[in-house]
Amino acid sequence: MSEAGPVNIIMIGMAGSGKTTLLQRINAYLHEKKTPPYVVNLDPAVAKLPFQANIDIRDTVDYKQVMSEYNLGPNGGILTSFNLFTTKLDQVMSIVEKRASSTKYFLFDTPGQIEIFTWSASGAIITNTLAATYPTVVVYVVDTPRTASPATFMSNMMYACSILYKTQLPFLVAFNKTDVVSHEFAVNWMEDFEAFQQALMRQEEGFMNSLMNSMSLVLDEFYSHLRVVGVSAMTGKGMDELFAKIDEAVTEYYDEFCPNMEKQLEKKREQEKKDKEQQLHHLMHDLSVTDGKEVELNKPK
Numbered sequence: 001m002s003e004a005g006p007v008n009i010i011m012i013g014m015a016g017s018g019k020t021t022l023l024q025r026i027n028a029y030l031h032e033k034k035t036p037p038y039v040v041n042l043d044p045a046v047a048k049l050p051f052q053a054n055i056d057i058r059d060t061v062d063y064k065q066v067m068s069e070y071n072l073g074p075n076g077g078i079l080t081s082f083n084l085f086t087t088k089l090d091q092v093m094s095i096v097e098k099r100a101s102s103t104k105y106f107l108f109d110t111p112g113q114i115e116i117f118t119w120s121a122s123g124a125i126i127t128n129t130l131a132a133t134y135p136t137v138v139v140y141v142v143d144t145p146r147t148a149s150p151a152t153f154m155s156n157m158m159y160a161c162s163i164l165y166k167t168q169l170p171f172l173v174a175f176n177k178t179d180v181v182s183h184e185f186a187v188n189w190m191e192d193f194e195a196f197q198q199a200l201m202r203q204e205e206g207f208m209n210s211l212m213n214s215m216s217l218v219l220d221e222f223y224s225h226l227r228v229v230g231v232s233a234m235t236g237k238g239m240d241e242l243f244a245k246i247d248e249a250v251t252e253y254y255d256e257f258c259p260n261m262e263k264q265l266e267k268k269r270e271q272e273k274k275d276k277e278q279q280l281h282h283l284m285h286d287l288s289v290t291d292g293k294e295v296e297l298n299k300p301k
């Protein structure tokens with residue numbers, strides 16, 4: 001891994017949060033900066049893209065055909081298409097490697113059904129493969145106006161938190177649609193626990209109130225390390241700040257993610273070595289038990 005390598009940016013977020021629109025905004029921003037990105041669409045069900053994807057999952061699999069062929073519903077069709085595409089990931093990676101010297105950013109749009117990417121084996125294979133090759137940053141897109149109530153804010157943050165812990169990748173939250181509602185309330189709730197509690201008491205009652213109170217205590221630790229930026233995919237507001245946070249996330253990739261990954265690999269290698277030694281030990285033991293006599297194998301009936 002070289003520090004001059006390109007950066008993979010993976011857009012993740014709830015359906016309708018504005019992933020595709022924000023990706024298009026980033027695309028335009030990078031074209032303006034004379035560093036055109038390489039764009040990969042991983043959403044098999046998107047009807048129309050506002051940009052020309054360099055690699056498009058829809059060119060490889062037709063999710064409607066997959067649905068009828070395997071007798072699946074829409075989500076099953078999207079997941080199966082996604083799995084089928086992942087079998088060709090080596091081809092995507094060879095393109096990424098070929099383009100690495102001339103492209104600074106690779107952008108990945110993911111399906112609106114967020115769990116298809118975040119909780120599937122294929123999603124993990126894609127993120128792990130990308131992160132093992134070049135700095136990879138997750139941009140978690142939030143629909144700010146729809147997150148203005150404490151309950152939706154809390155569930156969105158819990159989701160973001162679970163994705164961070166699952167991927168372990170440098171992460172940032174992009175509060176989108178700030179042309180409609182400013183994200184200041186969210187920053188305030190993250191920084192000031194009492195402000196969140198007051199908002200909670202105004203809107204939620206009973207069980208929900210105490211549940212969210214406990215959850216917000218858990219999230220406190222998550223907030224303290226979280227990178228947050230307010231953007232508008234529609235107007236382009238916040239793009240410089242977004243890229244400043246992406247730069248910070250890339251630094252985290254080299255300073256924290258890579259050494260951790262190296263430690264985990266070392267642990268895995270040690271375990272494999274131990275397993276091999278144990279297998280060899282068992283084999284030697286079995287050989288000495290049979291004491292040179294021919295071992296009788298089960299005959300097929």
Ligand SMILES: Nc1nc2c(ncn2[C@@H]2O[C@H](COP(=O)(O)OP(=O)(O)OP(=O)(O)O)[C@@H](O)[C@H]2O)c(=O)[nH]1
Nearest residue numbers: 014015016017018019020021111112177232233234
């Ligand atoms: N006002 C405003 N609307 C936005 C913004 N970003 C996206 N939208 C609108 O939000 C809607 C959803 O945007 P998409 O980009 O399709 O969202 P998505 O997350 O890719 O959606 P899925 O593919 O279904 O997951 C569209 O109507 C966009 O025009 C923004 O910054 N401001």
